[in-house]
Amino acid sequence: MNANDQGRFVTILTGVADYYERTLPASVISLYWAGLRAYDLAAVEKAMWEHTQSPDESGRWMPKIADIKQKLEGRTQDQASIAWAKVDSGVRKVGTYRDVVFDDGMIHRVLADMGGWIALGRKTEVEWPFIAKEFENRYRGYRLRSEAPDFPPVLIGISNAQNEHQGFQKQEPVLIGDAEKAKQVMLLGTTKPLIAMQLLSAAANSQEQMRRIA
Structure with missing residues (x-):
C-alpha cells in the first residue's frame, strides 16, 4: 500500500473494529498501518473479511496484525x-x-x-x-x-x-x-529486456534532451 491507500485502509480497519465492537485509538491504527502497509490494499481487505467469516474460534475476535499476515502469506x-x-x-x-x-x-x-x-x-x-x-x-x-x-x-x-x-x-x-x-x-508477454539497462552517458543525454524539450 502507499500513502494514498491510508484513508481507505483506516476505513476498512475501523469498520472491522466496529463489527467486533472495538474502538481503536489512533496509536493502534498506526501500528496496524505500519505492520500491513507492505501488502496490497485489496489483499488486506479480503484477508480481513475472511477473518470475520472464519467459523473457528479465531473468527470471534478482532484480528491482530499477525492474523492478517498469516492469511496473506498462506x-x-x-x-x-x-x-x-x-x-x-x-x-x-x-x-x-x-x-x-x-x-x-x-x-x-x-x-x-x-x-x-x-x-x-x-x-x-x-x-x-x-x-x-x-x-x-x-x-x-x-x-x-x-x-x-x-x-x-x-x-x-x-x-x-x-x-x-x-x-x-x-x-x-x-x-x-x-x-x-x-x-x-x-x-x-514481451520480447523486450525484462530489466532495463543503459550506459550512464546515454542516460545523461536523454535527461538533457528532456530538459530542452521542457
Whole structure:
C-alpha cells in the first residue's frame, strides 16, 4: 500500500473494529498501518473479511496484525505451490527441449529471473528441492507486493534455440495448464529486456534532451 491507500485502509480497519465492537485509538491504527502497509490494499481487505467469516474460534475476535499476515502469506504460499507443481510437471512430462507456455505469466517471469527454461532442465534431482524453494520464494515475493512485472511470451527450449541459430523452422510451443489462459500469456508477454539497462552517458543525454524539450 502507499500513502494514498491510508484513508481507505483506516476505513476498512475501523469498520472491522466496529463489527467486533472495538474502538481503536489512533496509536493502534498506526501500528496496524505500519505492520500491513507492505501488502496490497485489496489483499488486506479480503484477508480481513475472511477473518470475520472464519467459523473457528479465531473468527470471534478482532484480528491482530499477525492474523492478517498469516492469511496473506498462506494464500500466496498456496499460489506458489500450485505454480511450482505446473513447472515440475512441465519439466518431467514435456522437458526443456520444447518451448512451453504456462497459463500464468508470473511463472514465466520467475523462471526468466532464475535463468530460463533451458537452465532449469540442467538441474539435478539433488538440486531440485532447493530450486523449488527458490521458485516459490520469488513467486510469493511478486504476489505479496502485488507486482505485475513484464514476462516473456514463450519459454524457449533447447530445440528452438538451436533451430533459430541455424535458421531452421521452429516448433510450436506446448501449452501447459489452461490452454486459453496460456494463449493470453503469449499475447501479453514481451520480447523486450525484462530489466532495463543503459550506459550512464546515454542516460545523461536523454535527461538533457528532456530538459530542452521542457
